[in-house]
Amino acid sequence: MKMAPILRAFANHAPSIPTMLVHTGQHYDNAMNDQLFVDLRLPRPDINLEVGSGSHAVQTAEVMRRFEPVLDEHKPSCVLVVGDVNSTLACTLVAVKKGIPVAHVEAGLRSYDRGMPEEINRVLTDQIADLLYTTERSALDNLLREGIVGERVRFVGNVMIDSLLFNREVARSPEKTLLSAKADISVINGPQGYGVVTLHRPSNVDEAETLRFLLGVLREVSTKLPLVFAMHPRTRANIERFGLADMVAGDRIVCLPPQGYLEMLGLMAKAKVVLTDSGGLQEETTALGVPCLTIRENTERPITVEQGSNTMVGRDRMAILGGVEEVLAGGGKRGRIPELWDGHAAERIADDLARWLIGRHLAT
Structure with missing residues (x-):
């Protein structure tokens, strides 16, 4: 749900941003995995690491072990990770240790419950990623409290809502x-x-x-x-x-x-x-x-x-x-739509990341 609009935005960007989609295989149930690629009109992965199930330690370690050769072979300019699953942290660790910059989409969200494995993944990923794309303004305060400099943070909106608005008319x-x-x-x-x-x-x-x-x-x-x-x-x-x-x-x-x-x-x-x-x-x-x-x-x-x-x-x-x-x-609580939950978050990410990568290339 997060990667599909990002890949569309990268493809539509002028000039387009070339990508390689790596699927770790952390979610392996057919109904929860393969069907998502069809529903979201998401391209099939260029590489599937087929990690499958396991404890948090086993799964994280296996993603790292299988992802490292991918980076060695293809030498990307950047690794973009989304969310807070074990794959998010594992791929970030491998990339950062090899000197490859990381962009984290959905950064800065905090439950402040260290009993949630996802919270550990979020905190550690944000500490070492280079670019932090946030879904809500309060995320910046969370990151600043953890000693992260604001220059690494970009408030872009919510790519989950990009997917929802893009697909609402074709919902079953x-x-x-x-x-x-x-x-x-x-x-x-x-x-x-x-x-x-x-x-x-x-x-x-x-x-x-x-x-x-x-x-x-x-x-x-x-x-x-x-x-x-x-x-x-x-x-x-x-x-x-x-x-x-x-x-x-x-x-x-x-x-x-x-x-x-x-x-x-x-x-x-x-x-x-x-x-x-x-x-x-x-x-x-x-x-x-x-x-x-x-x-x-x-x-x-x-x-x-x-x-x-x-x-x-x-x-x-x-x-x-x-x-x-x-x-x-x-009727219950209805609320209102938060700022920048407008269906264009992925486009803002593509624009910012392209500028950042070009600037980084020129600087070297």
């Missing part, structure tokens, strides 16, 4: 998505509408009691509002492992396999509310003006709460139920 209808999954479409066509659920964070789904509690709350929600639960493989596996399948059975919760980008975009756009622990969905619901209840204690995207449609409810049963009641009673 919820009816088609449910029919493809052989699910009953009457669930989403009732008078009260429907909610969308995603859960995948280890803190929410890896412990039996926590997962049982959250599924119980979702069952309560479903008595008031039918739910479409797009189930991450990790979540589904844990539901089965802990013997909790009965808690998501019945005609008020529709469980779907992992969905493609266009399917999720269509489901969210028509939803009454989204219940999630995903960072990306907090941003997308803000752009769509759809109320979002985030089942986490903190967020690295505070602008979605301050200006957008997001409300932090944690694992608080009453807060979750109350948030749904508010949506049903009066």
